[in-house]
Amino acid sequence: MSRRFTLMVIPDSGKRVRRVVVSHRLLVSSLVLVLGCALLVGYVVTDYFRLQLDQQQFNQLLVENSEQRQQLEQLKRDLDGLRNEMIVLAESDARVRESLDPSTKNPVTVPVGIGGALDTNTADMTTLQKQINNLRLAIDLRRESQEEVRNLLNDKHSLASATPRGWPTKGWLTSYFGMRSSPYTGRRKMHEGLDIAANTGTRVTATADGVVVKATTEPGFGKVVMIDHGYGYRTIFGHNSKILVKAGTRVKRGDKIAEVGNTGRSTGSHLHYEVRLNGVPIDPRKLL
Numbered sequence: 001m002s003r004r005f006t007l008m009v010i011p012d013s014g015k016r017v018r019r020v021v022v023s024h025r026l027l028v029s030s031l032v033l034v035l036g037c038a039l040l041v042g043y044v045v046t047d048y049f050r051l052q053l054d055q056q057q058f059n060q061l062l063v064e065n066s067e068q069r070q071q072l073e074q075l076k077r078d079l080d081g082l083r084n085e086m087i088v089l090a091e092s093d094a095r096v097r098e099s100l101d102p103s104t105k106n107p108v109t110v111p112v113g114i115g116g117a118l119d120t121n122t123a124d125m126t127t128l129q130k131q132i133n134n135l136r137l138a139i140d141l142r143r144e145s146q147e148e149v150r151n152l153l154n155d156k157h158s159l160a161s162a163t164p165r166g167w168p169t170k171g172w173l174t175s176y177f178g179m180r181s182s183p184y185t186g187r188r189k190m191h192e193g194l195d196i197a198a199n200t201g202t203r204v205t206a207t208a209d210g211v212v213v214k215a216t217t218e219p220g221f222g223k224v225v226m227i228d229h230g231y232g233y234r235t236i237f238g239h240n241s242k243i244l245v246k247a248g249t250r251v252k253r254g255d256k257i258a259e260v261g262n263t264g265r266s267t268g269s270h271l272h273y274e275v276r277l278n279g280v281p282i283d284p285r286k287l288l
């Protein structure tokens with residue numbers, strides 16, 4: 001059984017009433033068609049707007065991308081500059097080392113990868129990261145190297161200030177370093193220092209930086225001072241009339257430590273000055 005519907009179109013005034021008879025099936029199909037069209041239109045419209053939105057985001061991303069590219073290029077230029085500074089530093093470092101210690105040749109140590117030119121056309125993050133790592137390595141090397149240079153300088157400085165130099169008092173040489181006839185026994189005997197004649201009370205000064213290890217009175221040297229300077233150096237000052245330091249006193253070159261005298265086994269007012277290197281007396285005249 002097929003139901004039918006009658007649609008009546010009734011105009012406003014006196015015209016004929018129109019009747020349309022439609023089957024149930026036609027009505028349902030028409031409704032489905034209309035609904036389908038509406039859905040299609042809706043989909044197309046939303047899709048269009050979504051595309052528009054995507055395009056906007058895409059454009060924005062393009063802008064951001066270009067900005068980031070520029071920043072990357074700038075980073076590369078900065079990195080290039082840093083690397084060049086690093087090379088200059090390494091070169092000056094090598095020169096300092098050579099001047100400090102010409103015997104050991106220290107080549108300019110520029111780490112691998114620091115030498116080549118950066119390709120600024122390709123903004124490659126991996127390359128950039130590699131360059132940064134190399135730079136970090138170079139900085140570490142430089143830091144170590146500077147530490148060594150500083151130690152070298154310290155050593156040089158300490159050795160220089162620990163090596164006896166100059167006259168310990170104002171006077172004139174009366175007896176040299178070496179074999180001589182003993183003024184007491186007449187037998188030939190080793191004289192292990194210099195005798196410097198000077199008036200009693202003349203200032204006696206340290207000839208290098210160091211620490212007093214002995215300040216005492218002995219039968220032979222009388223009032224005697226011994227200073228340890230490190231690096232194997234020791235100095236001895238004998239026959240003083242007065243001692244102005246104690247064992248343990250730190251002294252600098254030029255510090256007054258005693259006054260010339262005639263104590264101990266001595267035949268007149270003078271200073272007996274001795275320099276020992278690793279326990280062996282050496283001729284102090286080479287160091288005056």
Ligand SMILES: [Zn+2]
Nearest residue numbers: 193194195272
């Ligand atoms: Zn002497």
